[in-house]
Amino acid sequence: MNQHLVAGTFLHVLDLVGTFVFALSGAAAGVKHRLDLFGVLVLSFVAANFGGITRDVLIGAVPPAAIADWRYVAVSVLAGVITFRQPVVIERLRSPVLMLDAAGLSLFAVAGTLKAQAFHLGPVAAPLLGMLTGIGGGLVRDVLVSDVPAVFRAEIYALAALAGSMVVVIGESLNWPNWLVAVAGAVLCFGLRMVSIRRGWRLPVAGTPDR
Amino acid sequence: MNQHLVAGTFLHVLDLVGTFVFALSGAAAGVKHRLDLFGVLVLSFVAANFGGITRDVLIGAVPPAAIADWRYVAVSVLAGVITFRQPVVIERLRSPVLMLDAAGLSLFAVAGTLKAQAFHLGPVAAPLLGMLTGIGGGLVRDVLVSDVPAVFRAEIYALAALAGSMVVVIGESLNWPNWLVAVAGAVLCFGLRMVSIRRGWRLPVAGTPDR
Amino acid sequence: MNQHLVAGTFLHVLDLVGTFVFALSGAAAGVKHRLDLFGVLVLSFVAANFGGITRDVLIGAVPPAAIADWRYVAVSVLAGVITFRQPVVIERLRSPVLMLDAAGLSLFAVAGTLKAQAFHLGPVAAPLLGMLTGIGGGLVRDVLVSDVPAVFRAEIYALAALAGSMVVVIGESLNWPNWLVAVAGAVLCFGLRMVSIRRGWRLPVAGTPDR
Numbered sequence: 178m179n180q181h182l183v184a185g186t187f188l189h190v191l192d193l194v195g196t197f198v199f200a201l202s203g204a205a206a207g208v209k210h211r212l213d214l215f216g217v218l219v220l221s222f223v224a225a226n227f228g229g230i231t232r233d234v235l236i237g238a239v240p241p242a243a244i245a246d247w248r249y250v251a252v253s254v255l256a257g258v259i260t261f262r263q264p265v266v267i268e269r270l271r272s273p274v275l276m277l278d279a280a281g282l283s284l285f286a287v288a289g290t291l292k293a294q295a296f297h298l299g300p301v302a303a304p305l306l307g308m309l310t311g312i313g314g315g316l317v318r319d320v321l322v323s324d325v326p327a328v329f330r331a332e333i334y335a336l337a338a339l340a341g342s343m344v345v346v347i348g349e350s351l352n353w354p355n356w357l358v359a360v361a362g363a364v365l366c367f368g369l370r371m372v373s374i375r376r377g378w379r380l381p382v383a384g385t386p387d388r
Numbered sequence: 389m390n391q392h393l394v395a396g397t398f399l400h401v402l403d404l405v406g407t408f409v410f411a412l413s414g415a416a417a418g419v420k421h422r423l424d425l426f427g428v429l430v431l432s433f434v435a436a437n438f439g440g441i442t443r444d445v446l447i448g449a450v451p452p453a454a455i456a457d458w459r460y461v462a463v464s465v466l467a468g469v470i471t472f473r474q475p476v477v478i479e480r481l482r483s484p485v486l487m488l489d490a491a492g493l494s495l496f497a498v499a500g501t502l503k504a505q506a507f508h509l510g511p512v513a514a515p516l517l518g519m520l521t522g523i524g525g526g527l528v529r530d531v532l533v534s535d536v537p538a539v540f541r542a543e544i545y546a547l548a549a550l551a552g553s554m555v556v557v558i559g560e561s562l563n564w565p566n567w568l569v570a571v572a573g574a575v576l577c578f579g580l581r582m583v584s585i586r587r588g589w590r591l592p593v594a595g596t597p598d599r
Numbered sequence: 600m601n602q603h604l605v606a607g608t609f610l611h612v613l614d615l616v617g618t619f620v621f622a623l624s625g626a627a628a629g630v631k632h633r634l635d636l637f638g639v640l641v642l643s644f645v646a647a648n649f650g651g652i653t654r655d656v657l658i659g660a661v662p663p664a665a666i667a668d669w670r671y672v673a674v675s676v677l678a679g680v681i682t683f684r685q686p687v688v689i690e691r692l693r694s695p696v697l698m699l700d701a702a703g704l705s706l707f708a709v710a711g712t713l714k715a716q717a718f719h720l721g722p723v724a725a726p727l728l729g730m731l732t733g734i735g736g737g738l739v740r741d742v743l744v745s746d747v748p749a750v751f752r753a754e755i756y757a758l759a760a761l762a763g764s765m766v767v768v769i770g771e772s773l774n775w776p777n778w779l780v781a782v783a784g785a786v787l788c789f790g791l792r793m794v795s796i797r798r799g800w801r802l803p804v805a806g807t808p809d810r
Contacts, residue, residue, distance in 0.1 A: 207751075208805040210747065211804055211805075212747075212751045212804070213751065213801060213802035213803065213804050214802040214803055214804075214805075215750075215751070215756075215757050215758055215802050216750075216751030217805065219751070219757070230657070234445055234450070234656055234657065235441070235445065235450060235451055235452060235455060236450060236451055237450040237451065239656070239657060239658060239659040240657055240658055240659065240718075240720055240724060241657060244657060244720070244724045244727060244728070245720065245721065245724050247721070247723040247724075250723055250727065260805075261805050262805075264805050296451075298451055298455070298456065299456065299458070301458040301461055302451060302455045302456050302458075305455060305461065306455070316532075320531060320532065320534075320742060321738075321742065321747070321748060321751075322747055323534055323742075323745055323746070323747055324534070325421065325423075325532070325533055325534050326532060328427075329418075329421075329423045329424065329426070329427030329430070329532075335426050335430070336426055379424060380424035380425040380426050381424065381425055382422055382423070382424050382425075383419040383422075383425075383428065383471075383472050383473075383475050445656055445661070446652070446656065446661060446662055446663060446666060447661060447662055448661040448662065507662075509662055509666070509667065510667065510669070512669035512672055513662060513666045513667050513669075516666060516672065517666070527743075531742060531743065534745055535745070536632065536634075536743070536744055536745050537743060539637075539638075540629075540634045540635065540637070540638030540641070540743075545637075546637050546641070547637055590635060591635035591636040591637050592635065592636055593633055593634070593635050593636075594630040594633075594636075594639065594682075594683050594684075594686050
């Protein structure tokens, strides 16, 4: 049933939208660091798919969907080429991209949690894998260009993904219908993320002087 | 039999102690780099569990124990929260932490080798996986905060893990009792590590001028 | 039949030659960054084997050949020790190494694609995994020493691997004999790489000002 939901048209479309948006973020990082066309495409693919690939390896779903299904590759390459040719356009889109990025994060967290549950992961492991699906790509994107991952410094980001993932687990255990589980998790994650951007919410930093 | 040994109470307790200590090291790195609370918790978890997760993926034991068993998550989070709230205490503990860290390294090397053997890895692969279990977490911890991994520059560290792991393989091939194999491997690793810290033993560096 | 080809003596020898050459590149990076002997050996092993290990994990061929087969470890360590003791010799060899490196890239791309096909990966996934086998090791080598991966900045490199990998897929689908598939893929990759080095061909970089 979860399998069915994940495979459903609604989620599949949103999944590819999320892939596209995350690929844009990877390509933008590549352009900013003056990588060549190939480097930009690699960062597009990694940012969009690393989280899902890692989840699939950890739950034993190999080969991972992001590699076995050509659509993920195609969407990632498309986003990379667009960004490479029109980097200025992407910069102008910053605000919509932030919103789409939050949408992608929300969907990846929900879909990742559902897939982990479909592979019989428990109530601690499944939300962790959902969060990982959401944040993994951006994390490796930043490592590849030698930055400390932005997720470590941003407004509430991974926590929003974790919250959405946990709603999925709670909803499933209460036998909510699948669509409600997915919508509730995604809306909570998306809402938390957008509000924290708008209000500049941040998690506390330990109170030690620099270094 | 190996499975039984690894699952035994003695090793399980030590395993969680090792997890806790490595999680402290990850959290301390996060605090030092001024990450927020979530970043500190992620580094805790990664430093404590990445080595074991990689081992489990490489030997096909998915989902990895560190994800499927909630105790690893709980211990990692606990260490992260303590470090985040009381970073000064952790700094004062530096010397005990070094000793506990060596204990964790020793246990992870032994437990990792035993688990690899239980999954039918051979006498070259099993100690490599044991060493990887010991050093993997710290290595990724350093990559995530954009440092060259300390294991590359430290006193005898990975070599101690490798030595302990090889003792396990040799002892098993000589049909030593399991408890003796585990103790001998752990004591050798721990001893090598502590002596090398005290005496400042280091491996040679190639004799080229800087860059 | 693919399995047979990959296992064949000709390809196995070339595979180990490729491993040796990539291990030299990893060791040279370690010496340049003043790592100790162990660090140099780790970078040797990682540069030579990370691509293949990742491919094997993604297609479900665990434990990966590079860990389960002691020859890969032995060849990697040998290259590391040679480089560590005679770094000057390696520097003098720069031009032959570039050529051998291109040979290694070509073989890894071909062998990686064939192995992926033997595990039933499709015509999009198989060349991606072939390319990954060729470039993965160098990529992680650079991340571990905190560089932006050279593959992102070099002359045509990953693209050559992808072209060779795609020839393998096309040739197989046309029922070419296996030896012809392998030779055609490797020659195309090797030729593209060598010509691009000689002529300084590079992929375009997006036309934005620095940062």
